Amino acid sequence: MKKKTFSKIFWYVFSSIIAIIFLLPIYIAVTDSFKTQKGLYLDTIGLPTKAVFTLENYVQAFIDLDFFKSFLNSLIITVISTVLIIIFTSMAAWVLVRHKTKMSKFIFFLFALAMLVPFQAVMLPLVHIMGKLHLLNPGGLIFMYIGFGSSLSIILYHGFIKGIPVELEEAATIDGCNKFQVFWLIVFPLLKPITVTVSILNSMWIWNDFLLPQLVINKPQWQTIPLKMFYFFGQYAKKWNLALAGLVISIIPMIVFYFLAQKHIVKGITQGSIK
Structure with a gap:
């Protein structure tokens, strides 16, 4: 009995320490986003005091990021890329299975x-190669995201589709459905849990990606939020207070999306892994 109690206490303490380690960067980012530049350097970890507390960081970051424009660019690229990844990889996985x-x-x-x-x-x-094809633009970026996102998505769909009885498709075929109708009317609705998982994994990756847009997008009007964030880091000065405020603003859409669909993530991955 004492051994079980000790084991529970140990794992509770261990889990708490791991949770604190993972949550500490988020805590620092949020608290420091409400501090002035001077207050941030004086006390990085502590809560913002009345002397250094400010909301001006969010106002200025919102303006500097040209938030509505960059948010729209990120949203369009993320949504189109994710939808196309779902369409192509689900069909490809179904055929392979x-x-x-x-x-x-x-x-x-x-x-x-x-x-x-x-x-x-x-x-x-x-x-x-993309430069020679004149695809260094948002369209080319979406095309590359489809390619890089297909591997994991097909593997997830492939495992999940194995658990769908083939008799359902045979019955639909007997009723007169063609291949296209069998997939979209019978199979795809059953893929909802893994589709949500695929959409979340790809959306979070594409939304936060910096390197590929940095290489591909060469016009300011096409820049996404991660690219705009680079504005706060100059050659001679780094505006950490504004950068952290911009970071908090930029992750809010993904956090909302994640919490709305989080119950499907583990369900989709576990079902796909055991079937």
Whole structure:
């Protein structure tokens, strides 16, 4: 009994320490976003006192980020990329599952293998090729996001679709449905849990991505929020108070989206992993 009690206390303390380590950067970002530049350097970890507390950081960050424009750019790129990833990868995974051939296994293996290739290894030749094709613009960026997001999405869909009875599709075919109708009317509605998981994982990655937009987007009117955040870090000065305020503003949409759909994340991943 004492051993079980000690074990519970140990894991409780251990979990609390891990939680504090992960939450500490968020705490620092939020509290320091309400401090003046001087107050931030005087006390980085402490709560903002009355002498250094200010809301001006958020007002100035909102203006400097040109928030409505950059928010719209990020939203358009994220939504279009995520929707196209869902459409293409769900169909591809369904075909790979239902048509079991050596070629389908080989193609699935290629998608799994692609996850091992780091982006840094292909970014320079990729940008060079996209430049020759005149695709260094939001359209080209979306095209590249589809490619980089397909591997993980297909693997998740592939595992989930294995658990869907093929008899449902056979019955729909007997009733006169073609392949397109079988997938969109029968199969795709059953993919809701894993679709939510895929959408959240890809949305959070695309929304927060800095490196690929930095390489591809070369006009100020196309810049996303992460690119605009770079405005706060100059050669001779770094406006940490404004940068942290801008960071808090930029992550709010993803936090809201995550909490609205979080119950589907674990459900989708676990169901896809055991089927």
